[in-house]
Structures are given as C-alpha cells and as structure tokens.
Amino acid sequence: MEDGRLSLLTAPLLAQSPAPSGADADAAADVILDIGDRTGVGEGDLSNGCISDSVSEGVAGGEEEDGNPFEFLGAAPLRHRRPPCPVDPFRNHTPTVGGFYELCKMVLCLPVALARLLLFGISILVGFLVTTLALQGWKDRQSPMPRWRCRLMWVTRLCTRCILFSFGYHWIKRKGRPASRKIAPIVVSNHICYIEPIFFFYELFPTIVASESHDSIPFVGTIIRAMQVIYVDRFSASSRKNAVNEIKRKASCDEFPRVLLFPEGTTTNGRFLISFQLGAFIPGYPVQPVVVRYPYVHFDQSWGNISLAKLMFRMFTQFHNYMEVEYLPVIFPSENKWEGAIEFAERASHAMASALNVVQTSHSYGDVMLLTKALERAKGKPAPYMVEMAWVESWAGKLP
Known part of the structure; x- marks a missing residue:
C-alpha cells in the first residue's frame, strides 16, 4: 500500500x-x-457512461509527456506499459511442413484442396457480383445503408460462410452471445489471421476500421465497401483523428451497424496479447470484447512469418481447422474522471487476456515494422524472441 x-x-x-x-x-x-x-472505485463505477471531454484531453496530454517512440501509431504511452517481455508474439510456430503425418495428410487432401479452391473462387465471385449490385446507384455513403440493400447483402454473408467452409472451418464453436447494438455499439477482438474479418462479416456484418490499402484489393475491396468501412492511415495523425470522429459518429447512431476494431493493429500468433491502440476507446462508448482461438496440434493458423499463399494452401489441405469464438461481457466506460481512454483500454485488454489465458506484452505495430526491416536485411536465422522497442528506446534514453 x-x-x-x-x-x-x-x-x-x-x-x-x-x-x-x-x-x-x-x-x-x-x-x-x-x-x-x-x-475511489465503487460498485457503480462500471456503470454505463461516456468519457468527458476533459478526460479525453487529459489522455492526449499524457501521451505527449511520455515521449513514446511509437506515438505516431497511436500506441499507449510508456507509463502504462508492462515490464519488458522478450518474446516474439508475431512468429508462426509451424511455418514449414514437418513430420510424416503432415506430409501424408497433405497428399491425401490434395483432391479435397482443389474442390475447396473451387468453392472459394465461386463464393468470392458470387459475393462480389451481389455486392456490386447492392452498391449500384448508392451515392450517399455517409448515411446508413438502406434496408433493401442490407437484405441483398445477406447473399454475400452466406458466401463468406462458404469461404470459411472452404478453408476447413466446417463448424465454429461459439461461447456467449453478441450484445445488442444499443448496449454495445463497438466490438473489439484479438487478431490472429485473415479469418476473423471473414467470420465477423458473416456473423455481425459490422462497420470495420481498416487500412486504406485494403480498398485496392481485388474483389475484397468492393465487398468491404458495403460494410461502410472506416479507412485510416496509421502514419497520419489527422487520418487517425478523423477515424476516431467517424467511429464516434457511427457508434452514436443506431441505424449504422456496430463498429468492429482489432485494437492490436496487426496479427499475432495468439499466444500473447500486445498493446492496444486507443481508437475504440476514445469515443467513450460501451465495448464488447470478443476473443478468438485456433486450437491446433500440427498446424499453427496464425499469419506471422508465413506468406498468404502458403497459409491458404496449408488451410486447404487440412481435414478440419478448429476455431472458437467467445463473446465476453460488455465493458462500460467509468463515470469517474480518473479513467481516460488508456485506462478503459487496459480494462478491455485485461479481460481479453484473462479469457485467453495469455500474457500481455507492450509490443505494437512498430515492432512489426522493425521486424520486417530486420528480416529483409538478415542473412541468418532470426532469434526466437523480441524485446519491445518502446522499452529499448526508453532504457537507452536514460543512459549517460
């Protein structure tokens, strides 16, 4: 004490x-x-409420004082970071096919993989055509999508379920239920691979926050436009500010779908939960955390140090891929002025880490950038661990 x-x-x-x-x-x-x-926390401190403007301003001011080297990415300031954790939360643990069992399974599943690839191609083509029809003539993209267009998008949602089936997710285990949109207009989830956005498209059809680069992806770019996606340039402070304002605008209107964010800002291997960006928590609306797991024995489904084509091929050549989705209780912002967006994000992060039974680390997308550059230059095998560069920067700044 x-x-x-x-x-x-x-x-x-x-x-x-x-x-x-x-x-x-x-x-x-x-x-x-x-x-x-x-x-000063009482039983009523977790009741529904919004963060006041003065608290939000205090959060912004606190970020400037800490000298966070990854502040331009919207990462939390150093004073809220945990002790250094020298692990690599981005590493896929089965990047290569190993063992006689996996080789035999791959050979046996090749005919199945071809059928799955055909189903994948047909599903994404039909989904693209239906989405194009649903968007035809719709000019006011700042308003909620008309109901008849939303009904048409159900065909695309069924196509995304077929895509999940083609990847080997024949059934998906769910625990809990999505909260009402009026109770929790914002949903946050951990991010392990490209499967989660496909699942949530089918399950919730939310508005997502995504990088601007996604808009140019063939077929996919058109489909996610129907979700009234909020694009953000993570390297632009003005773009991040506009994205937060757009999140707040759409979360405040029940006519819009709920807003989905992956606050980690990148994919991990699911064994750790890295630091959260604050975009989902600054608006001050109730948030429902969702955790996704991919139990496995021989094939790690995380999108780490493995190419997209190789990961898709490995998924196509599995008998079945396991996926578990758990909806956690809604987390409400505190009415106490001592809690800002950072503390709100910490509570959500802690709840998700506890449900996943994983360690929380201070890694961020900045570490992914550094790792990518290091792998481009490295000639040998990279080390199986990674110290958060935010802590290295903080420690180096204290040297004489």
Whole structure:
C-alpha cells in the first residue's frame, strides 16, 4: 500500500496443470495476480457512461509527456506499459511442413484442396457480383445503408460462410452471445489471421476500421465497401483523428451497424496479447470484447512469418481447422474522471487476456515494422524472441 493506493495482484503465475484430487485440491489453486489502482472505485463505477471531454484531453496530454517512440501509431504511452517481455508474439510456430503425418495428410487432401479452391473462387465471385449490385446507384455513403440493400447483402454473408467452409472451418464453436447494438455499439477482438474479418462479416456484418490499402484489393475491396468501412492511415495523425470522429459518429447512431476494431493493429500468433491502440476507446462508448482461438496440434493458423499463399494452401489441405469464438461481457466506460481512454483500454485488454489465458506484452505495430526491416536485411536465422522497442528506446534514453 502506497499513497492510499492498494495494488491487487491478478495474473496466472504458472501454466495450468491437471487439477489434483483429494485434500490437495484446495492447496493447488492457481495464484492469480491483478495489478490495478482501485482508489475511489465503487460498485457503480462500471456503470454505463461516456468519457468527458476533459478526460479525453487529459489522455492526449499524457501521451505527449511520455515521449513514446511509437506515438505516431497511436500506441499507449510508456507509463502504462508492462515490464519488458522478450518474446516474439508475431512468429508462426509451424511455418514449414514437418513430420510424416503432415506430409501424408497433405497428399491425401490434395483432391479435397482443389474442390475447396473451387468453392472459394465461386463464393468470392458470387459475393462480389451481389455486392456490386447492392452498391449500384448508392451515392450517399455517409448515411446508413438502406434496408433493401442490407437484405441483398445477406447473399454475400452466406458466401463468406462458404469461404470459411472452404478453408476447413466446417463448424465454429461459439461461447456467449453478441450484445445488442444499443448496449454495445463497438466490438473489439484479438487478431490472429485473415479469418476473423471473414467470420465477423458473416456473423455481425459490422462497420470495420481498416487500412486504406485494403480498398485496392481485388474483389475484397468492393465487398468491404458495403460494410461502410472506416479507412485510416496509421502514419497520419489527422487520418487517425478523423477515424476516431467517424467511429464516434457511427457508434452514436443506431441505424449504422456496430463498429468492429482489432485494437492490436496487426496479427499475432495468439499466444500473447500486445498493446492496444486507443481508437475504440476514445469515443467513450460501451465495448464488447470478443476473443478468438485456433486450437491446433500440427498446424499453427496464425499469419506471422508465413506468406498468404502458403497459409491458404496449408488451410486447404487440412481435414478440419478448429476455431472458437467467445463473446465476453460488455465493458462500460467509468463515470469517474480518473479513467481516460488508456485506462478503459487496459480494462478491455485485461479481460481479453484473462479469457485467453495469455500474457500481455507492450509490443505494437512498430515492432512489426522493425521486424520486417530486420528480416529483409538478415542473412541468418532470426532469434526466437523480441524485446519491445518502446522499452529499448526508453532504457537507452536514460543512459549517460
């Protein structure tokens, strides 16, 4: 206890093990650590409410004071980062086909892969044609999509389910339910590969926040336009500001679909949860976290150090790919002025990490950029770990 603040410890220390039986069961309970400042927090502090303008301004001011080297990406300031965690959260653990079983399975599934590829091609073509028809003559893209156009988009949504089927996701395990759009207009999810956007297109048909580069992707660019996508240039401060304003505008109107964001800003291997960008939390609306898992034994489905074509081929040549989606309870912004967007994001991040039973790290998209450049220049095999460059920058700045 320091300065009237009580630190509660809440994060798993050890990996889970089979539960013992008998009298030792109680003694073997997991030790959980939850670090948080609960000063002045009452039972009503998590009730529905919005962040005041003064709090939002305080968050912006706090980011400038910390000298965050990745501030241009919208990452959280250093004072809210966790201790350094020298791991690589972006590495795919099965980038190559290994083992006799995988080779045999690939050979056996080649005819199936051809059929799946055909289904994939037909589905994306039909979805593209239907979406083009739904967008035909629609000029006022700033207003909610008319109902008859939304009904037409159901055909495209069914096509995306066929695409998931072609990738081997014959059934998808769900836990929990999506909250009403009126209760939680914003949805946030972890991001492991390109499958999650396809799933959410089918499941929720939300408005998504995406990089401007997605608009130029053949077929896909047209389809996501029907979602009234909010484009953002992550390297432009004005673009990020406009995106936040657009998120707030669409979240405040029930006629628009709910807004979906992947606050990590990039894909990870699912074994860690990296730092969140603040775009989903600055508007101050209730947020529903969703966590996605891909249980596997032989094939890691994360989009890390593996090409898109190779990842798709590996998916096509699997008997079945497992996917689990869990909808978590809605998180409401606090009415207390001590909580800004950063603390709001921390609560959502902690809830998702706890549900996934993974470690939270301070990595960000800036680390992905540095890793990409390093791999372009590296001649040898890269190390299996990565220290967050935000911490390296902070530590180096303290040297004499």
